[in-house]
Amino acid sequence: MVHPQEVDVIVAGGGPAGCVVAGRLAYADPNLKVMLIEGGVSNRDDPWVYRPGIFTRNMQRNGINDKATFYTDTVPSSHLRGRRSIVPCANILGGGSSINFQMYTRASASDWDDFNTEGWTAKDLLPLMKRLENYQKPTNSETHGYDGPIAISNGGQITALAHDFLRASHAVGVHFSDDVQDLETSHGAEIWAKYIDRHTGRRSDAATAYVHSVMDVQHNLFLRTNARVSRVIFEGNKAVGVAYVPSRNRVHAGEVRETIVKARKCVVLSSGTLGTPQILERSGVGSSGLLERLDINVVSNLPGVGEQYQDHYTTLSVFRVSNESSTVDDFLRGDKEVQKQLFHEWEVSPEKARLSSNVIDAGFKIRPTEQELKEMGPEFNELWDRYFKDKPDKPVMFGSIVSGAYADHSLLPPGKYMTMFQYLEYPASRGKIHIISANPYKEPFFDSGFMNNRADFAPIRWSYKKTREVARRMDAFRGELTSHHPHFHPASPAAARDIDIETAKQLLPDALTVGIHMGTWHRFDYSLMPRDS
Template identity: 50%
Template sequence: MSPPKEVDVIVVGGGAAGCIVAGRLAQADPNLEILIVEGGKNNLNDPQVRQPAMFLSHLAPTSTTAKFYAGRHSELLGGRSPIVPTGNMLGGGSSINFMMYTRASKSDYDDWKTEGWSADDLIPLLKKMESYNLENPDPKIHGFDGPLAVCHGASPAPNTEEFLQAAQDMGYKVVDDIQDLESAHAFERWGKWINPKTGFRSDTAHNYVHPVMEKNSNLHLLCDSKVSKVVIENGKATGVEYVPFSPPAEGAPKPVPQSVTARKLVVVSAGSLGSPTVLERSGVGAREILEKAGVECKVDLPGVGENYQDHNLILPAYRVAPETKTHDDFLRGIPEVHAQGLKDLEEAKGIYTTNFIDAGGKLRPSEEEIEAMGPEFRKFWNEYFKDAPDKPVMFAGLVNAFLGDHSLLPGGKYVTIGTYLEYPASRGSIHITSADPYVEADFDPAYLSHPADLGPNIWGYKLGRELVRRMPCYRGEVVALHPKFSATSPARAVEIDIDTSRELQGDKGVTAGVVVSGNVAAQNEVTSEPLDKKKPIENLVYSEEDDKAVEQWMRENIGTTWHSLGTNAMKPREEGGVVDAKLNVHGVENLKVIDLSIAPGNVGSNTYSTALVIGEKGAILAGEHLGITIGLTN
């Protein structure tokens, strides 16, 4: 159906936060006319969304449910142009993300230094949005009647226990809950944003928008449409102009923008890469950038598009014993596996109810490890981490499969150890280069541009490798997906012959090397000595040459965690801010930004829960603007 030509509130972008704002407002006042304008398609009952195990399909190069932003070519990244996906369907990232239940630290929110946005202010909203089904049902920090369910999924991997035991063997604690906003140095059995009653993903569209649209007629949805600009007249947002999301065919005329009037409020919620470009096309941003792009500057706001932040991720893969239960056959598309999975899903169980990530940890380095990361990180540690014991430096988690193209590897079983840097020091930017909404923005994620980021990322690679080497199922690295160490290096990546437990040297056949048994993977010559007498594994020792190999590999492989934030920072205008504590855009009436772009600083977690709490807080603030009370509880 065609959208109304005039409504009370327009929400630009139906992502994780935008759906919460629209749904909460529509439910609070059935007389309030609200329109969501979403670039992607409707996600209603889409199996790719509802079935958790299908999450990787959204990241395929042919995907239309994600938008892929190409960053600037960077010599710091081995000459690559990094690619950063964002959600491109109703629900945004909540419809396509990895569903990892991860919360920020208390100090993350307190560091924003904004009235109404401290951790104590936000804990009621973190509780309000969730229905918690994990091991630590503490009502002071968790909620049990929210729209979004949390559980472990119904297909746990047995090697999860091997991974957690390996962490304990390395001296780390395993606890019930590291999402208590305080824990920063332990491992846990990881929760997932999955409903245990249905086995379905907990996305915001299916839990905030579709139920309201079934009951109320005041919430309208316009998909497959790109907002070209917010209409600003006499310093006030009065509506939007939009065009079809897909650009016209070559040689075809450009579409004529359509318009919708907003009587009371425009909310921009197009994400950390979409929202700043919408503002800039609307005339809100740095004057020099706007004029160069051919856009009239209505509000000179230099902070728009600056302060871009992400988390740095690596995903090296490892071979495991053939009897190991992994999800590789599911990702290979084995028909029998999928058929059984769909049958099990009818009972909210089985392989379709998982994201293959059952355990992980938030970690801080030891003093010795800090020293090895170099003086730049030491300085950053002293300034940022030393007096904030709730801030982890690194995430490390077990993915129970190879996440890449399985046609590139021989058949077999694999695990991936994902590590990502929680608070990179690097800062990037995104800006328009044209008023034309179909012209791609100039995007510089600036990964590894700050020297403090290199040392901890190298530590993360080594840490993940030590964890997997202590797992009984370990059968060596997928050598092609690891640093190019010298063939004589004791730290070289190895592949192990599963039948003989001997190291394979590329195509040279089997040579004496690694013996694998129990939770011991000791580097010794193969002997007839009973395997249970082998010495416990010791950490690999990396030479200076080895470290250079890791650094080069890091530059060639490090990428996004899809955790973009910060590009419309909630700060005072004179400090480079874009929105105030009420999420009003500085210098414009009736215009708010409500999404991860308002986060002034990073968070030590997957960003989904932070997007959700921004949505819940934003709904309250939008309600106040409209004279509607939305409470802290459901």
């Protein structure tokens, strides 16, 4: 069917929000014509999407992966010693729900209450949260739903490293909870739930739940992929349609050629934190000074468009684990025999296969103690007093364990690994994004703003120490991979310690160089510290 040139509602952006809006509107009224426009490819029946254990492939920045777009700071950051931050964004129908880590995470109740808007409190929204869920884990909480389209489970398998992590977390004061996503818990560890259907083993994504399911039974939802919305068409101050272009400009000698689609009722912009501001500015909605410099007609002078970008940033630490540990390192580094084995498991019994898990099986949410707060400096304590102190449901950080190295394996020595993630939940730093041309193919000016507020330093440093304390108390721990840790003076008690000699000998039993001395910068940790130290 040829797509119509006029519909009732246009939804610009096929991420989770866009999929839900388009699918729900179309399903609610079969006579309503809805068009969903997405810049990336469709995720339908794509095994590189629906097999949970392959999510890392869609994070590759290799010039081939087209399922993600990578925004890089336009100028080096003085707050990062001249480095440029890289922010990956989904470029596929379903948005992040099609390629992300599949970690089931909810906001805290006070996050919703902070809106101070009628109808938007956590209590108001809980019925909607429950309605979307098909919760497949046992729980003592009444905050989950069981009949919705989005499956949530533990996945097909849980590694022994996850239980090792939970025991070690308990030892440092982060106790086990059967549900840290109950809107209230801010300090506890759990077997982390995943957006995975335990009955099929497949990723549970927004496009499958809300778009494909409607298009299978109705004919009023029109999907246009590989199309980038350039701008909203206004008549006066009323949005009456959009102009879109092919996602890649490979014809017509690079000339921008737009396709116009009209909307009888409304246009919904849902192109993400970084995409939506660019569409607004190209449409004439933004700072009049910027728009006039770019010769764009000003529809509405809104200087805040593109400002106050906020994102939780992640630090990762890679640790060595025992050679007996079950990890996905051989699969990720491309061992053909191991890959053949795991792919075969999936074909035979996907709901039980190792690929039916993201191997991010455990994690925690944490808040600092009074004693820890005293060590976190005045900048963070000011933020704590203003934002966290009277809201005990807000965690400061959350962390998780990956049973394998979430890293480029071409840069890693042989062995088995685990990775600790630490997410800053509520960063104080702010960035911005703005167009530099009306041409939708021109890269924007982007400043992530990461670490430009000193209040962010203390919690990241604190959580790194906390996760390292957990790792060192795990039975499987065999040292830090020092290349993937901060570098301290060798005499410092904070210095990372790499692989122990026995594990090294097991890895390379016939090698003639294990334990060779190469100077003071290189040394084995011949005797690991006791795990309770």
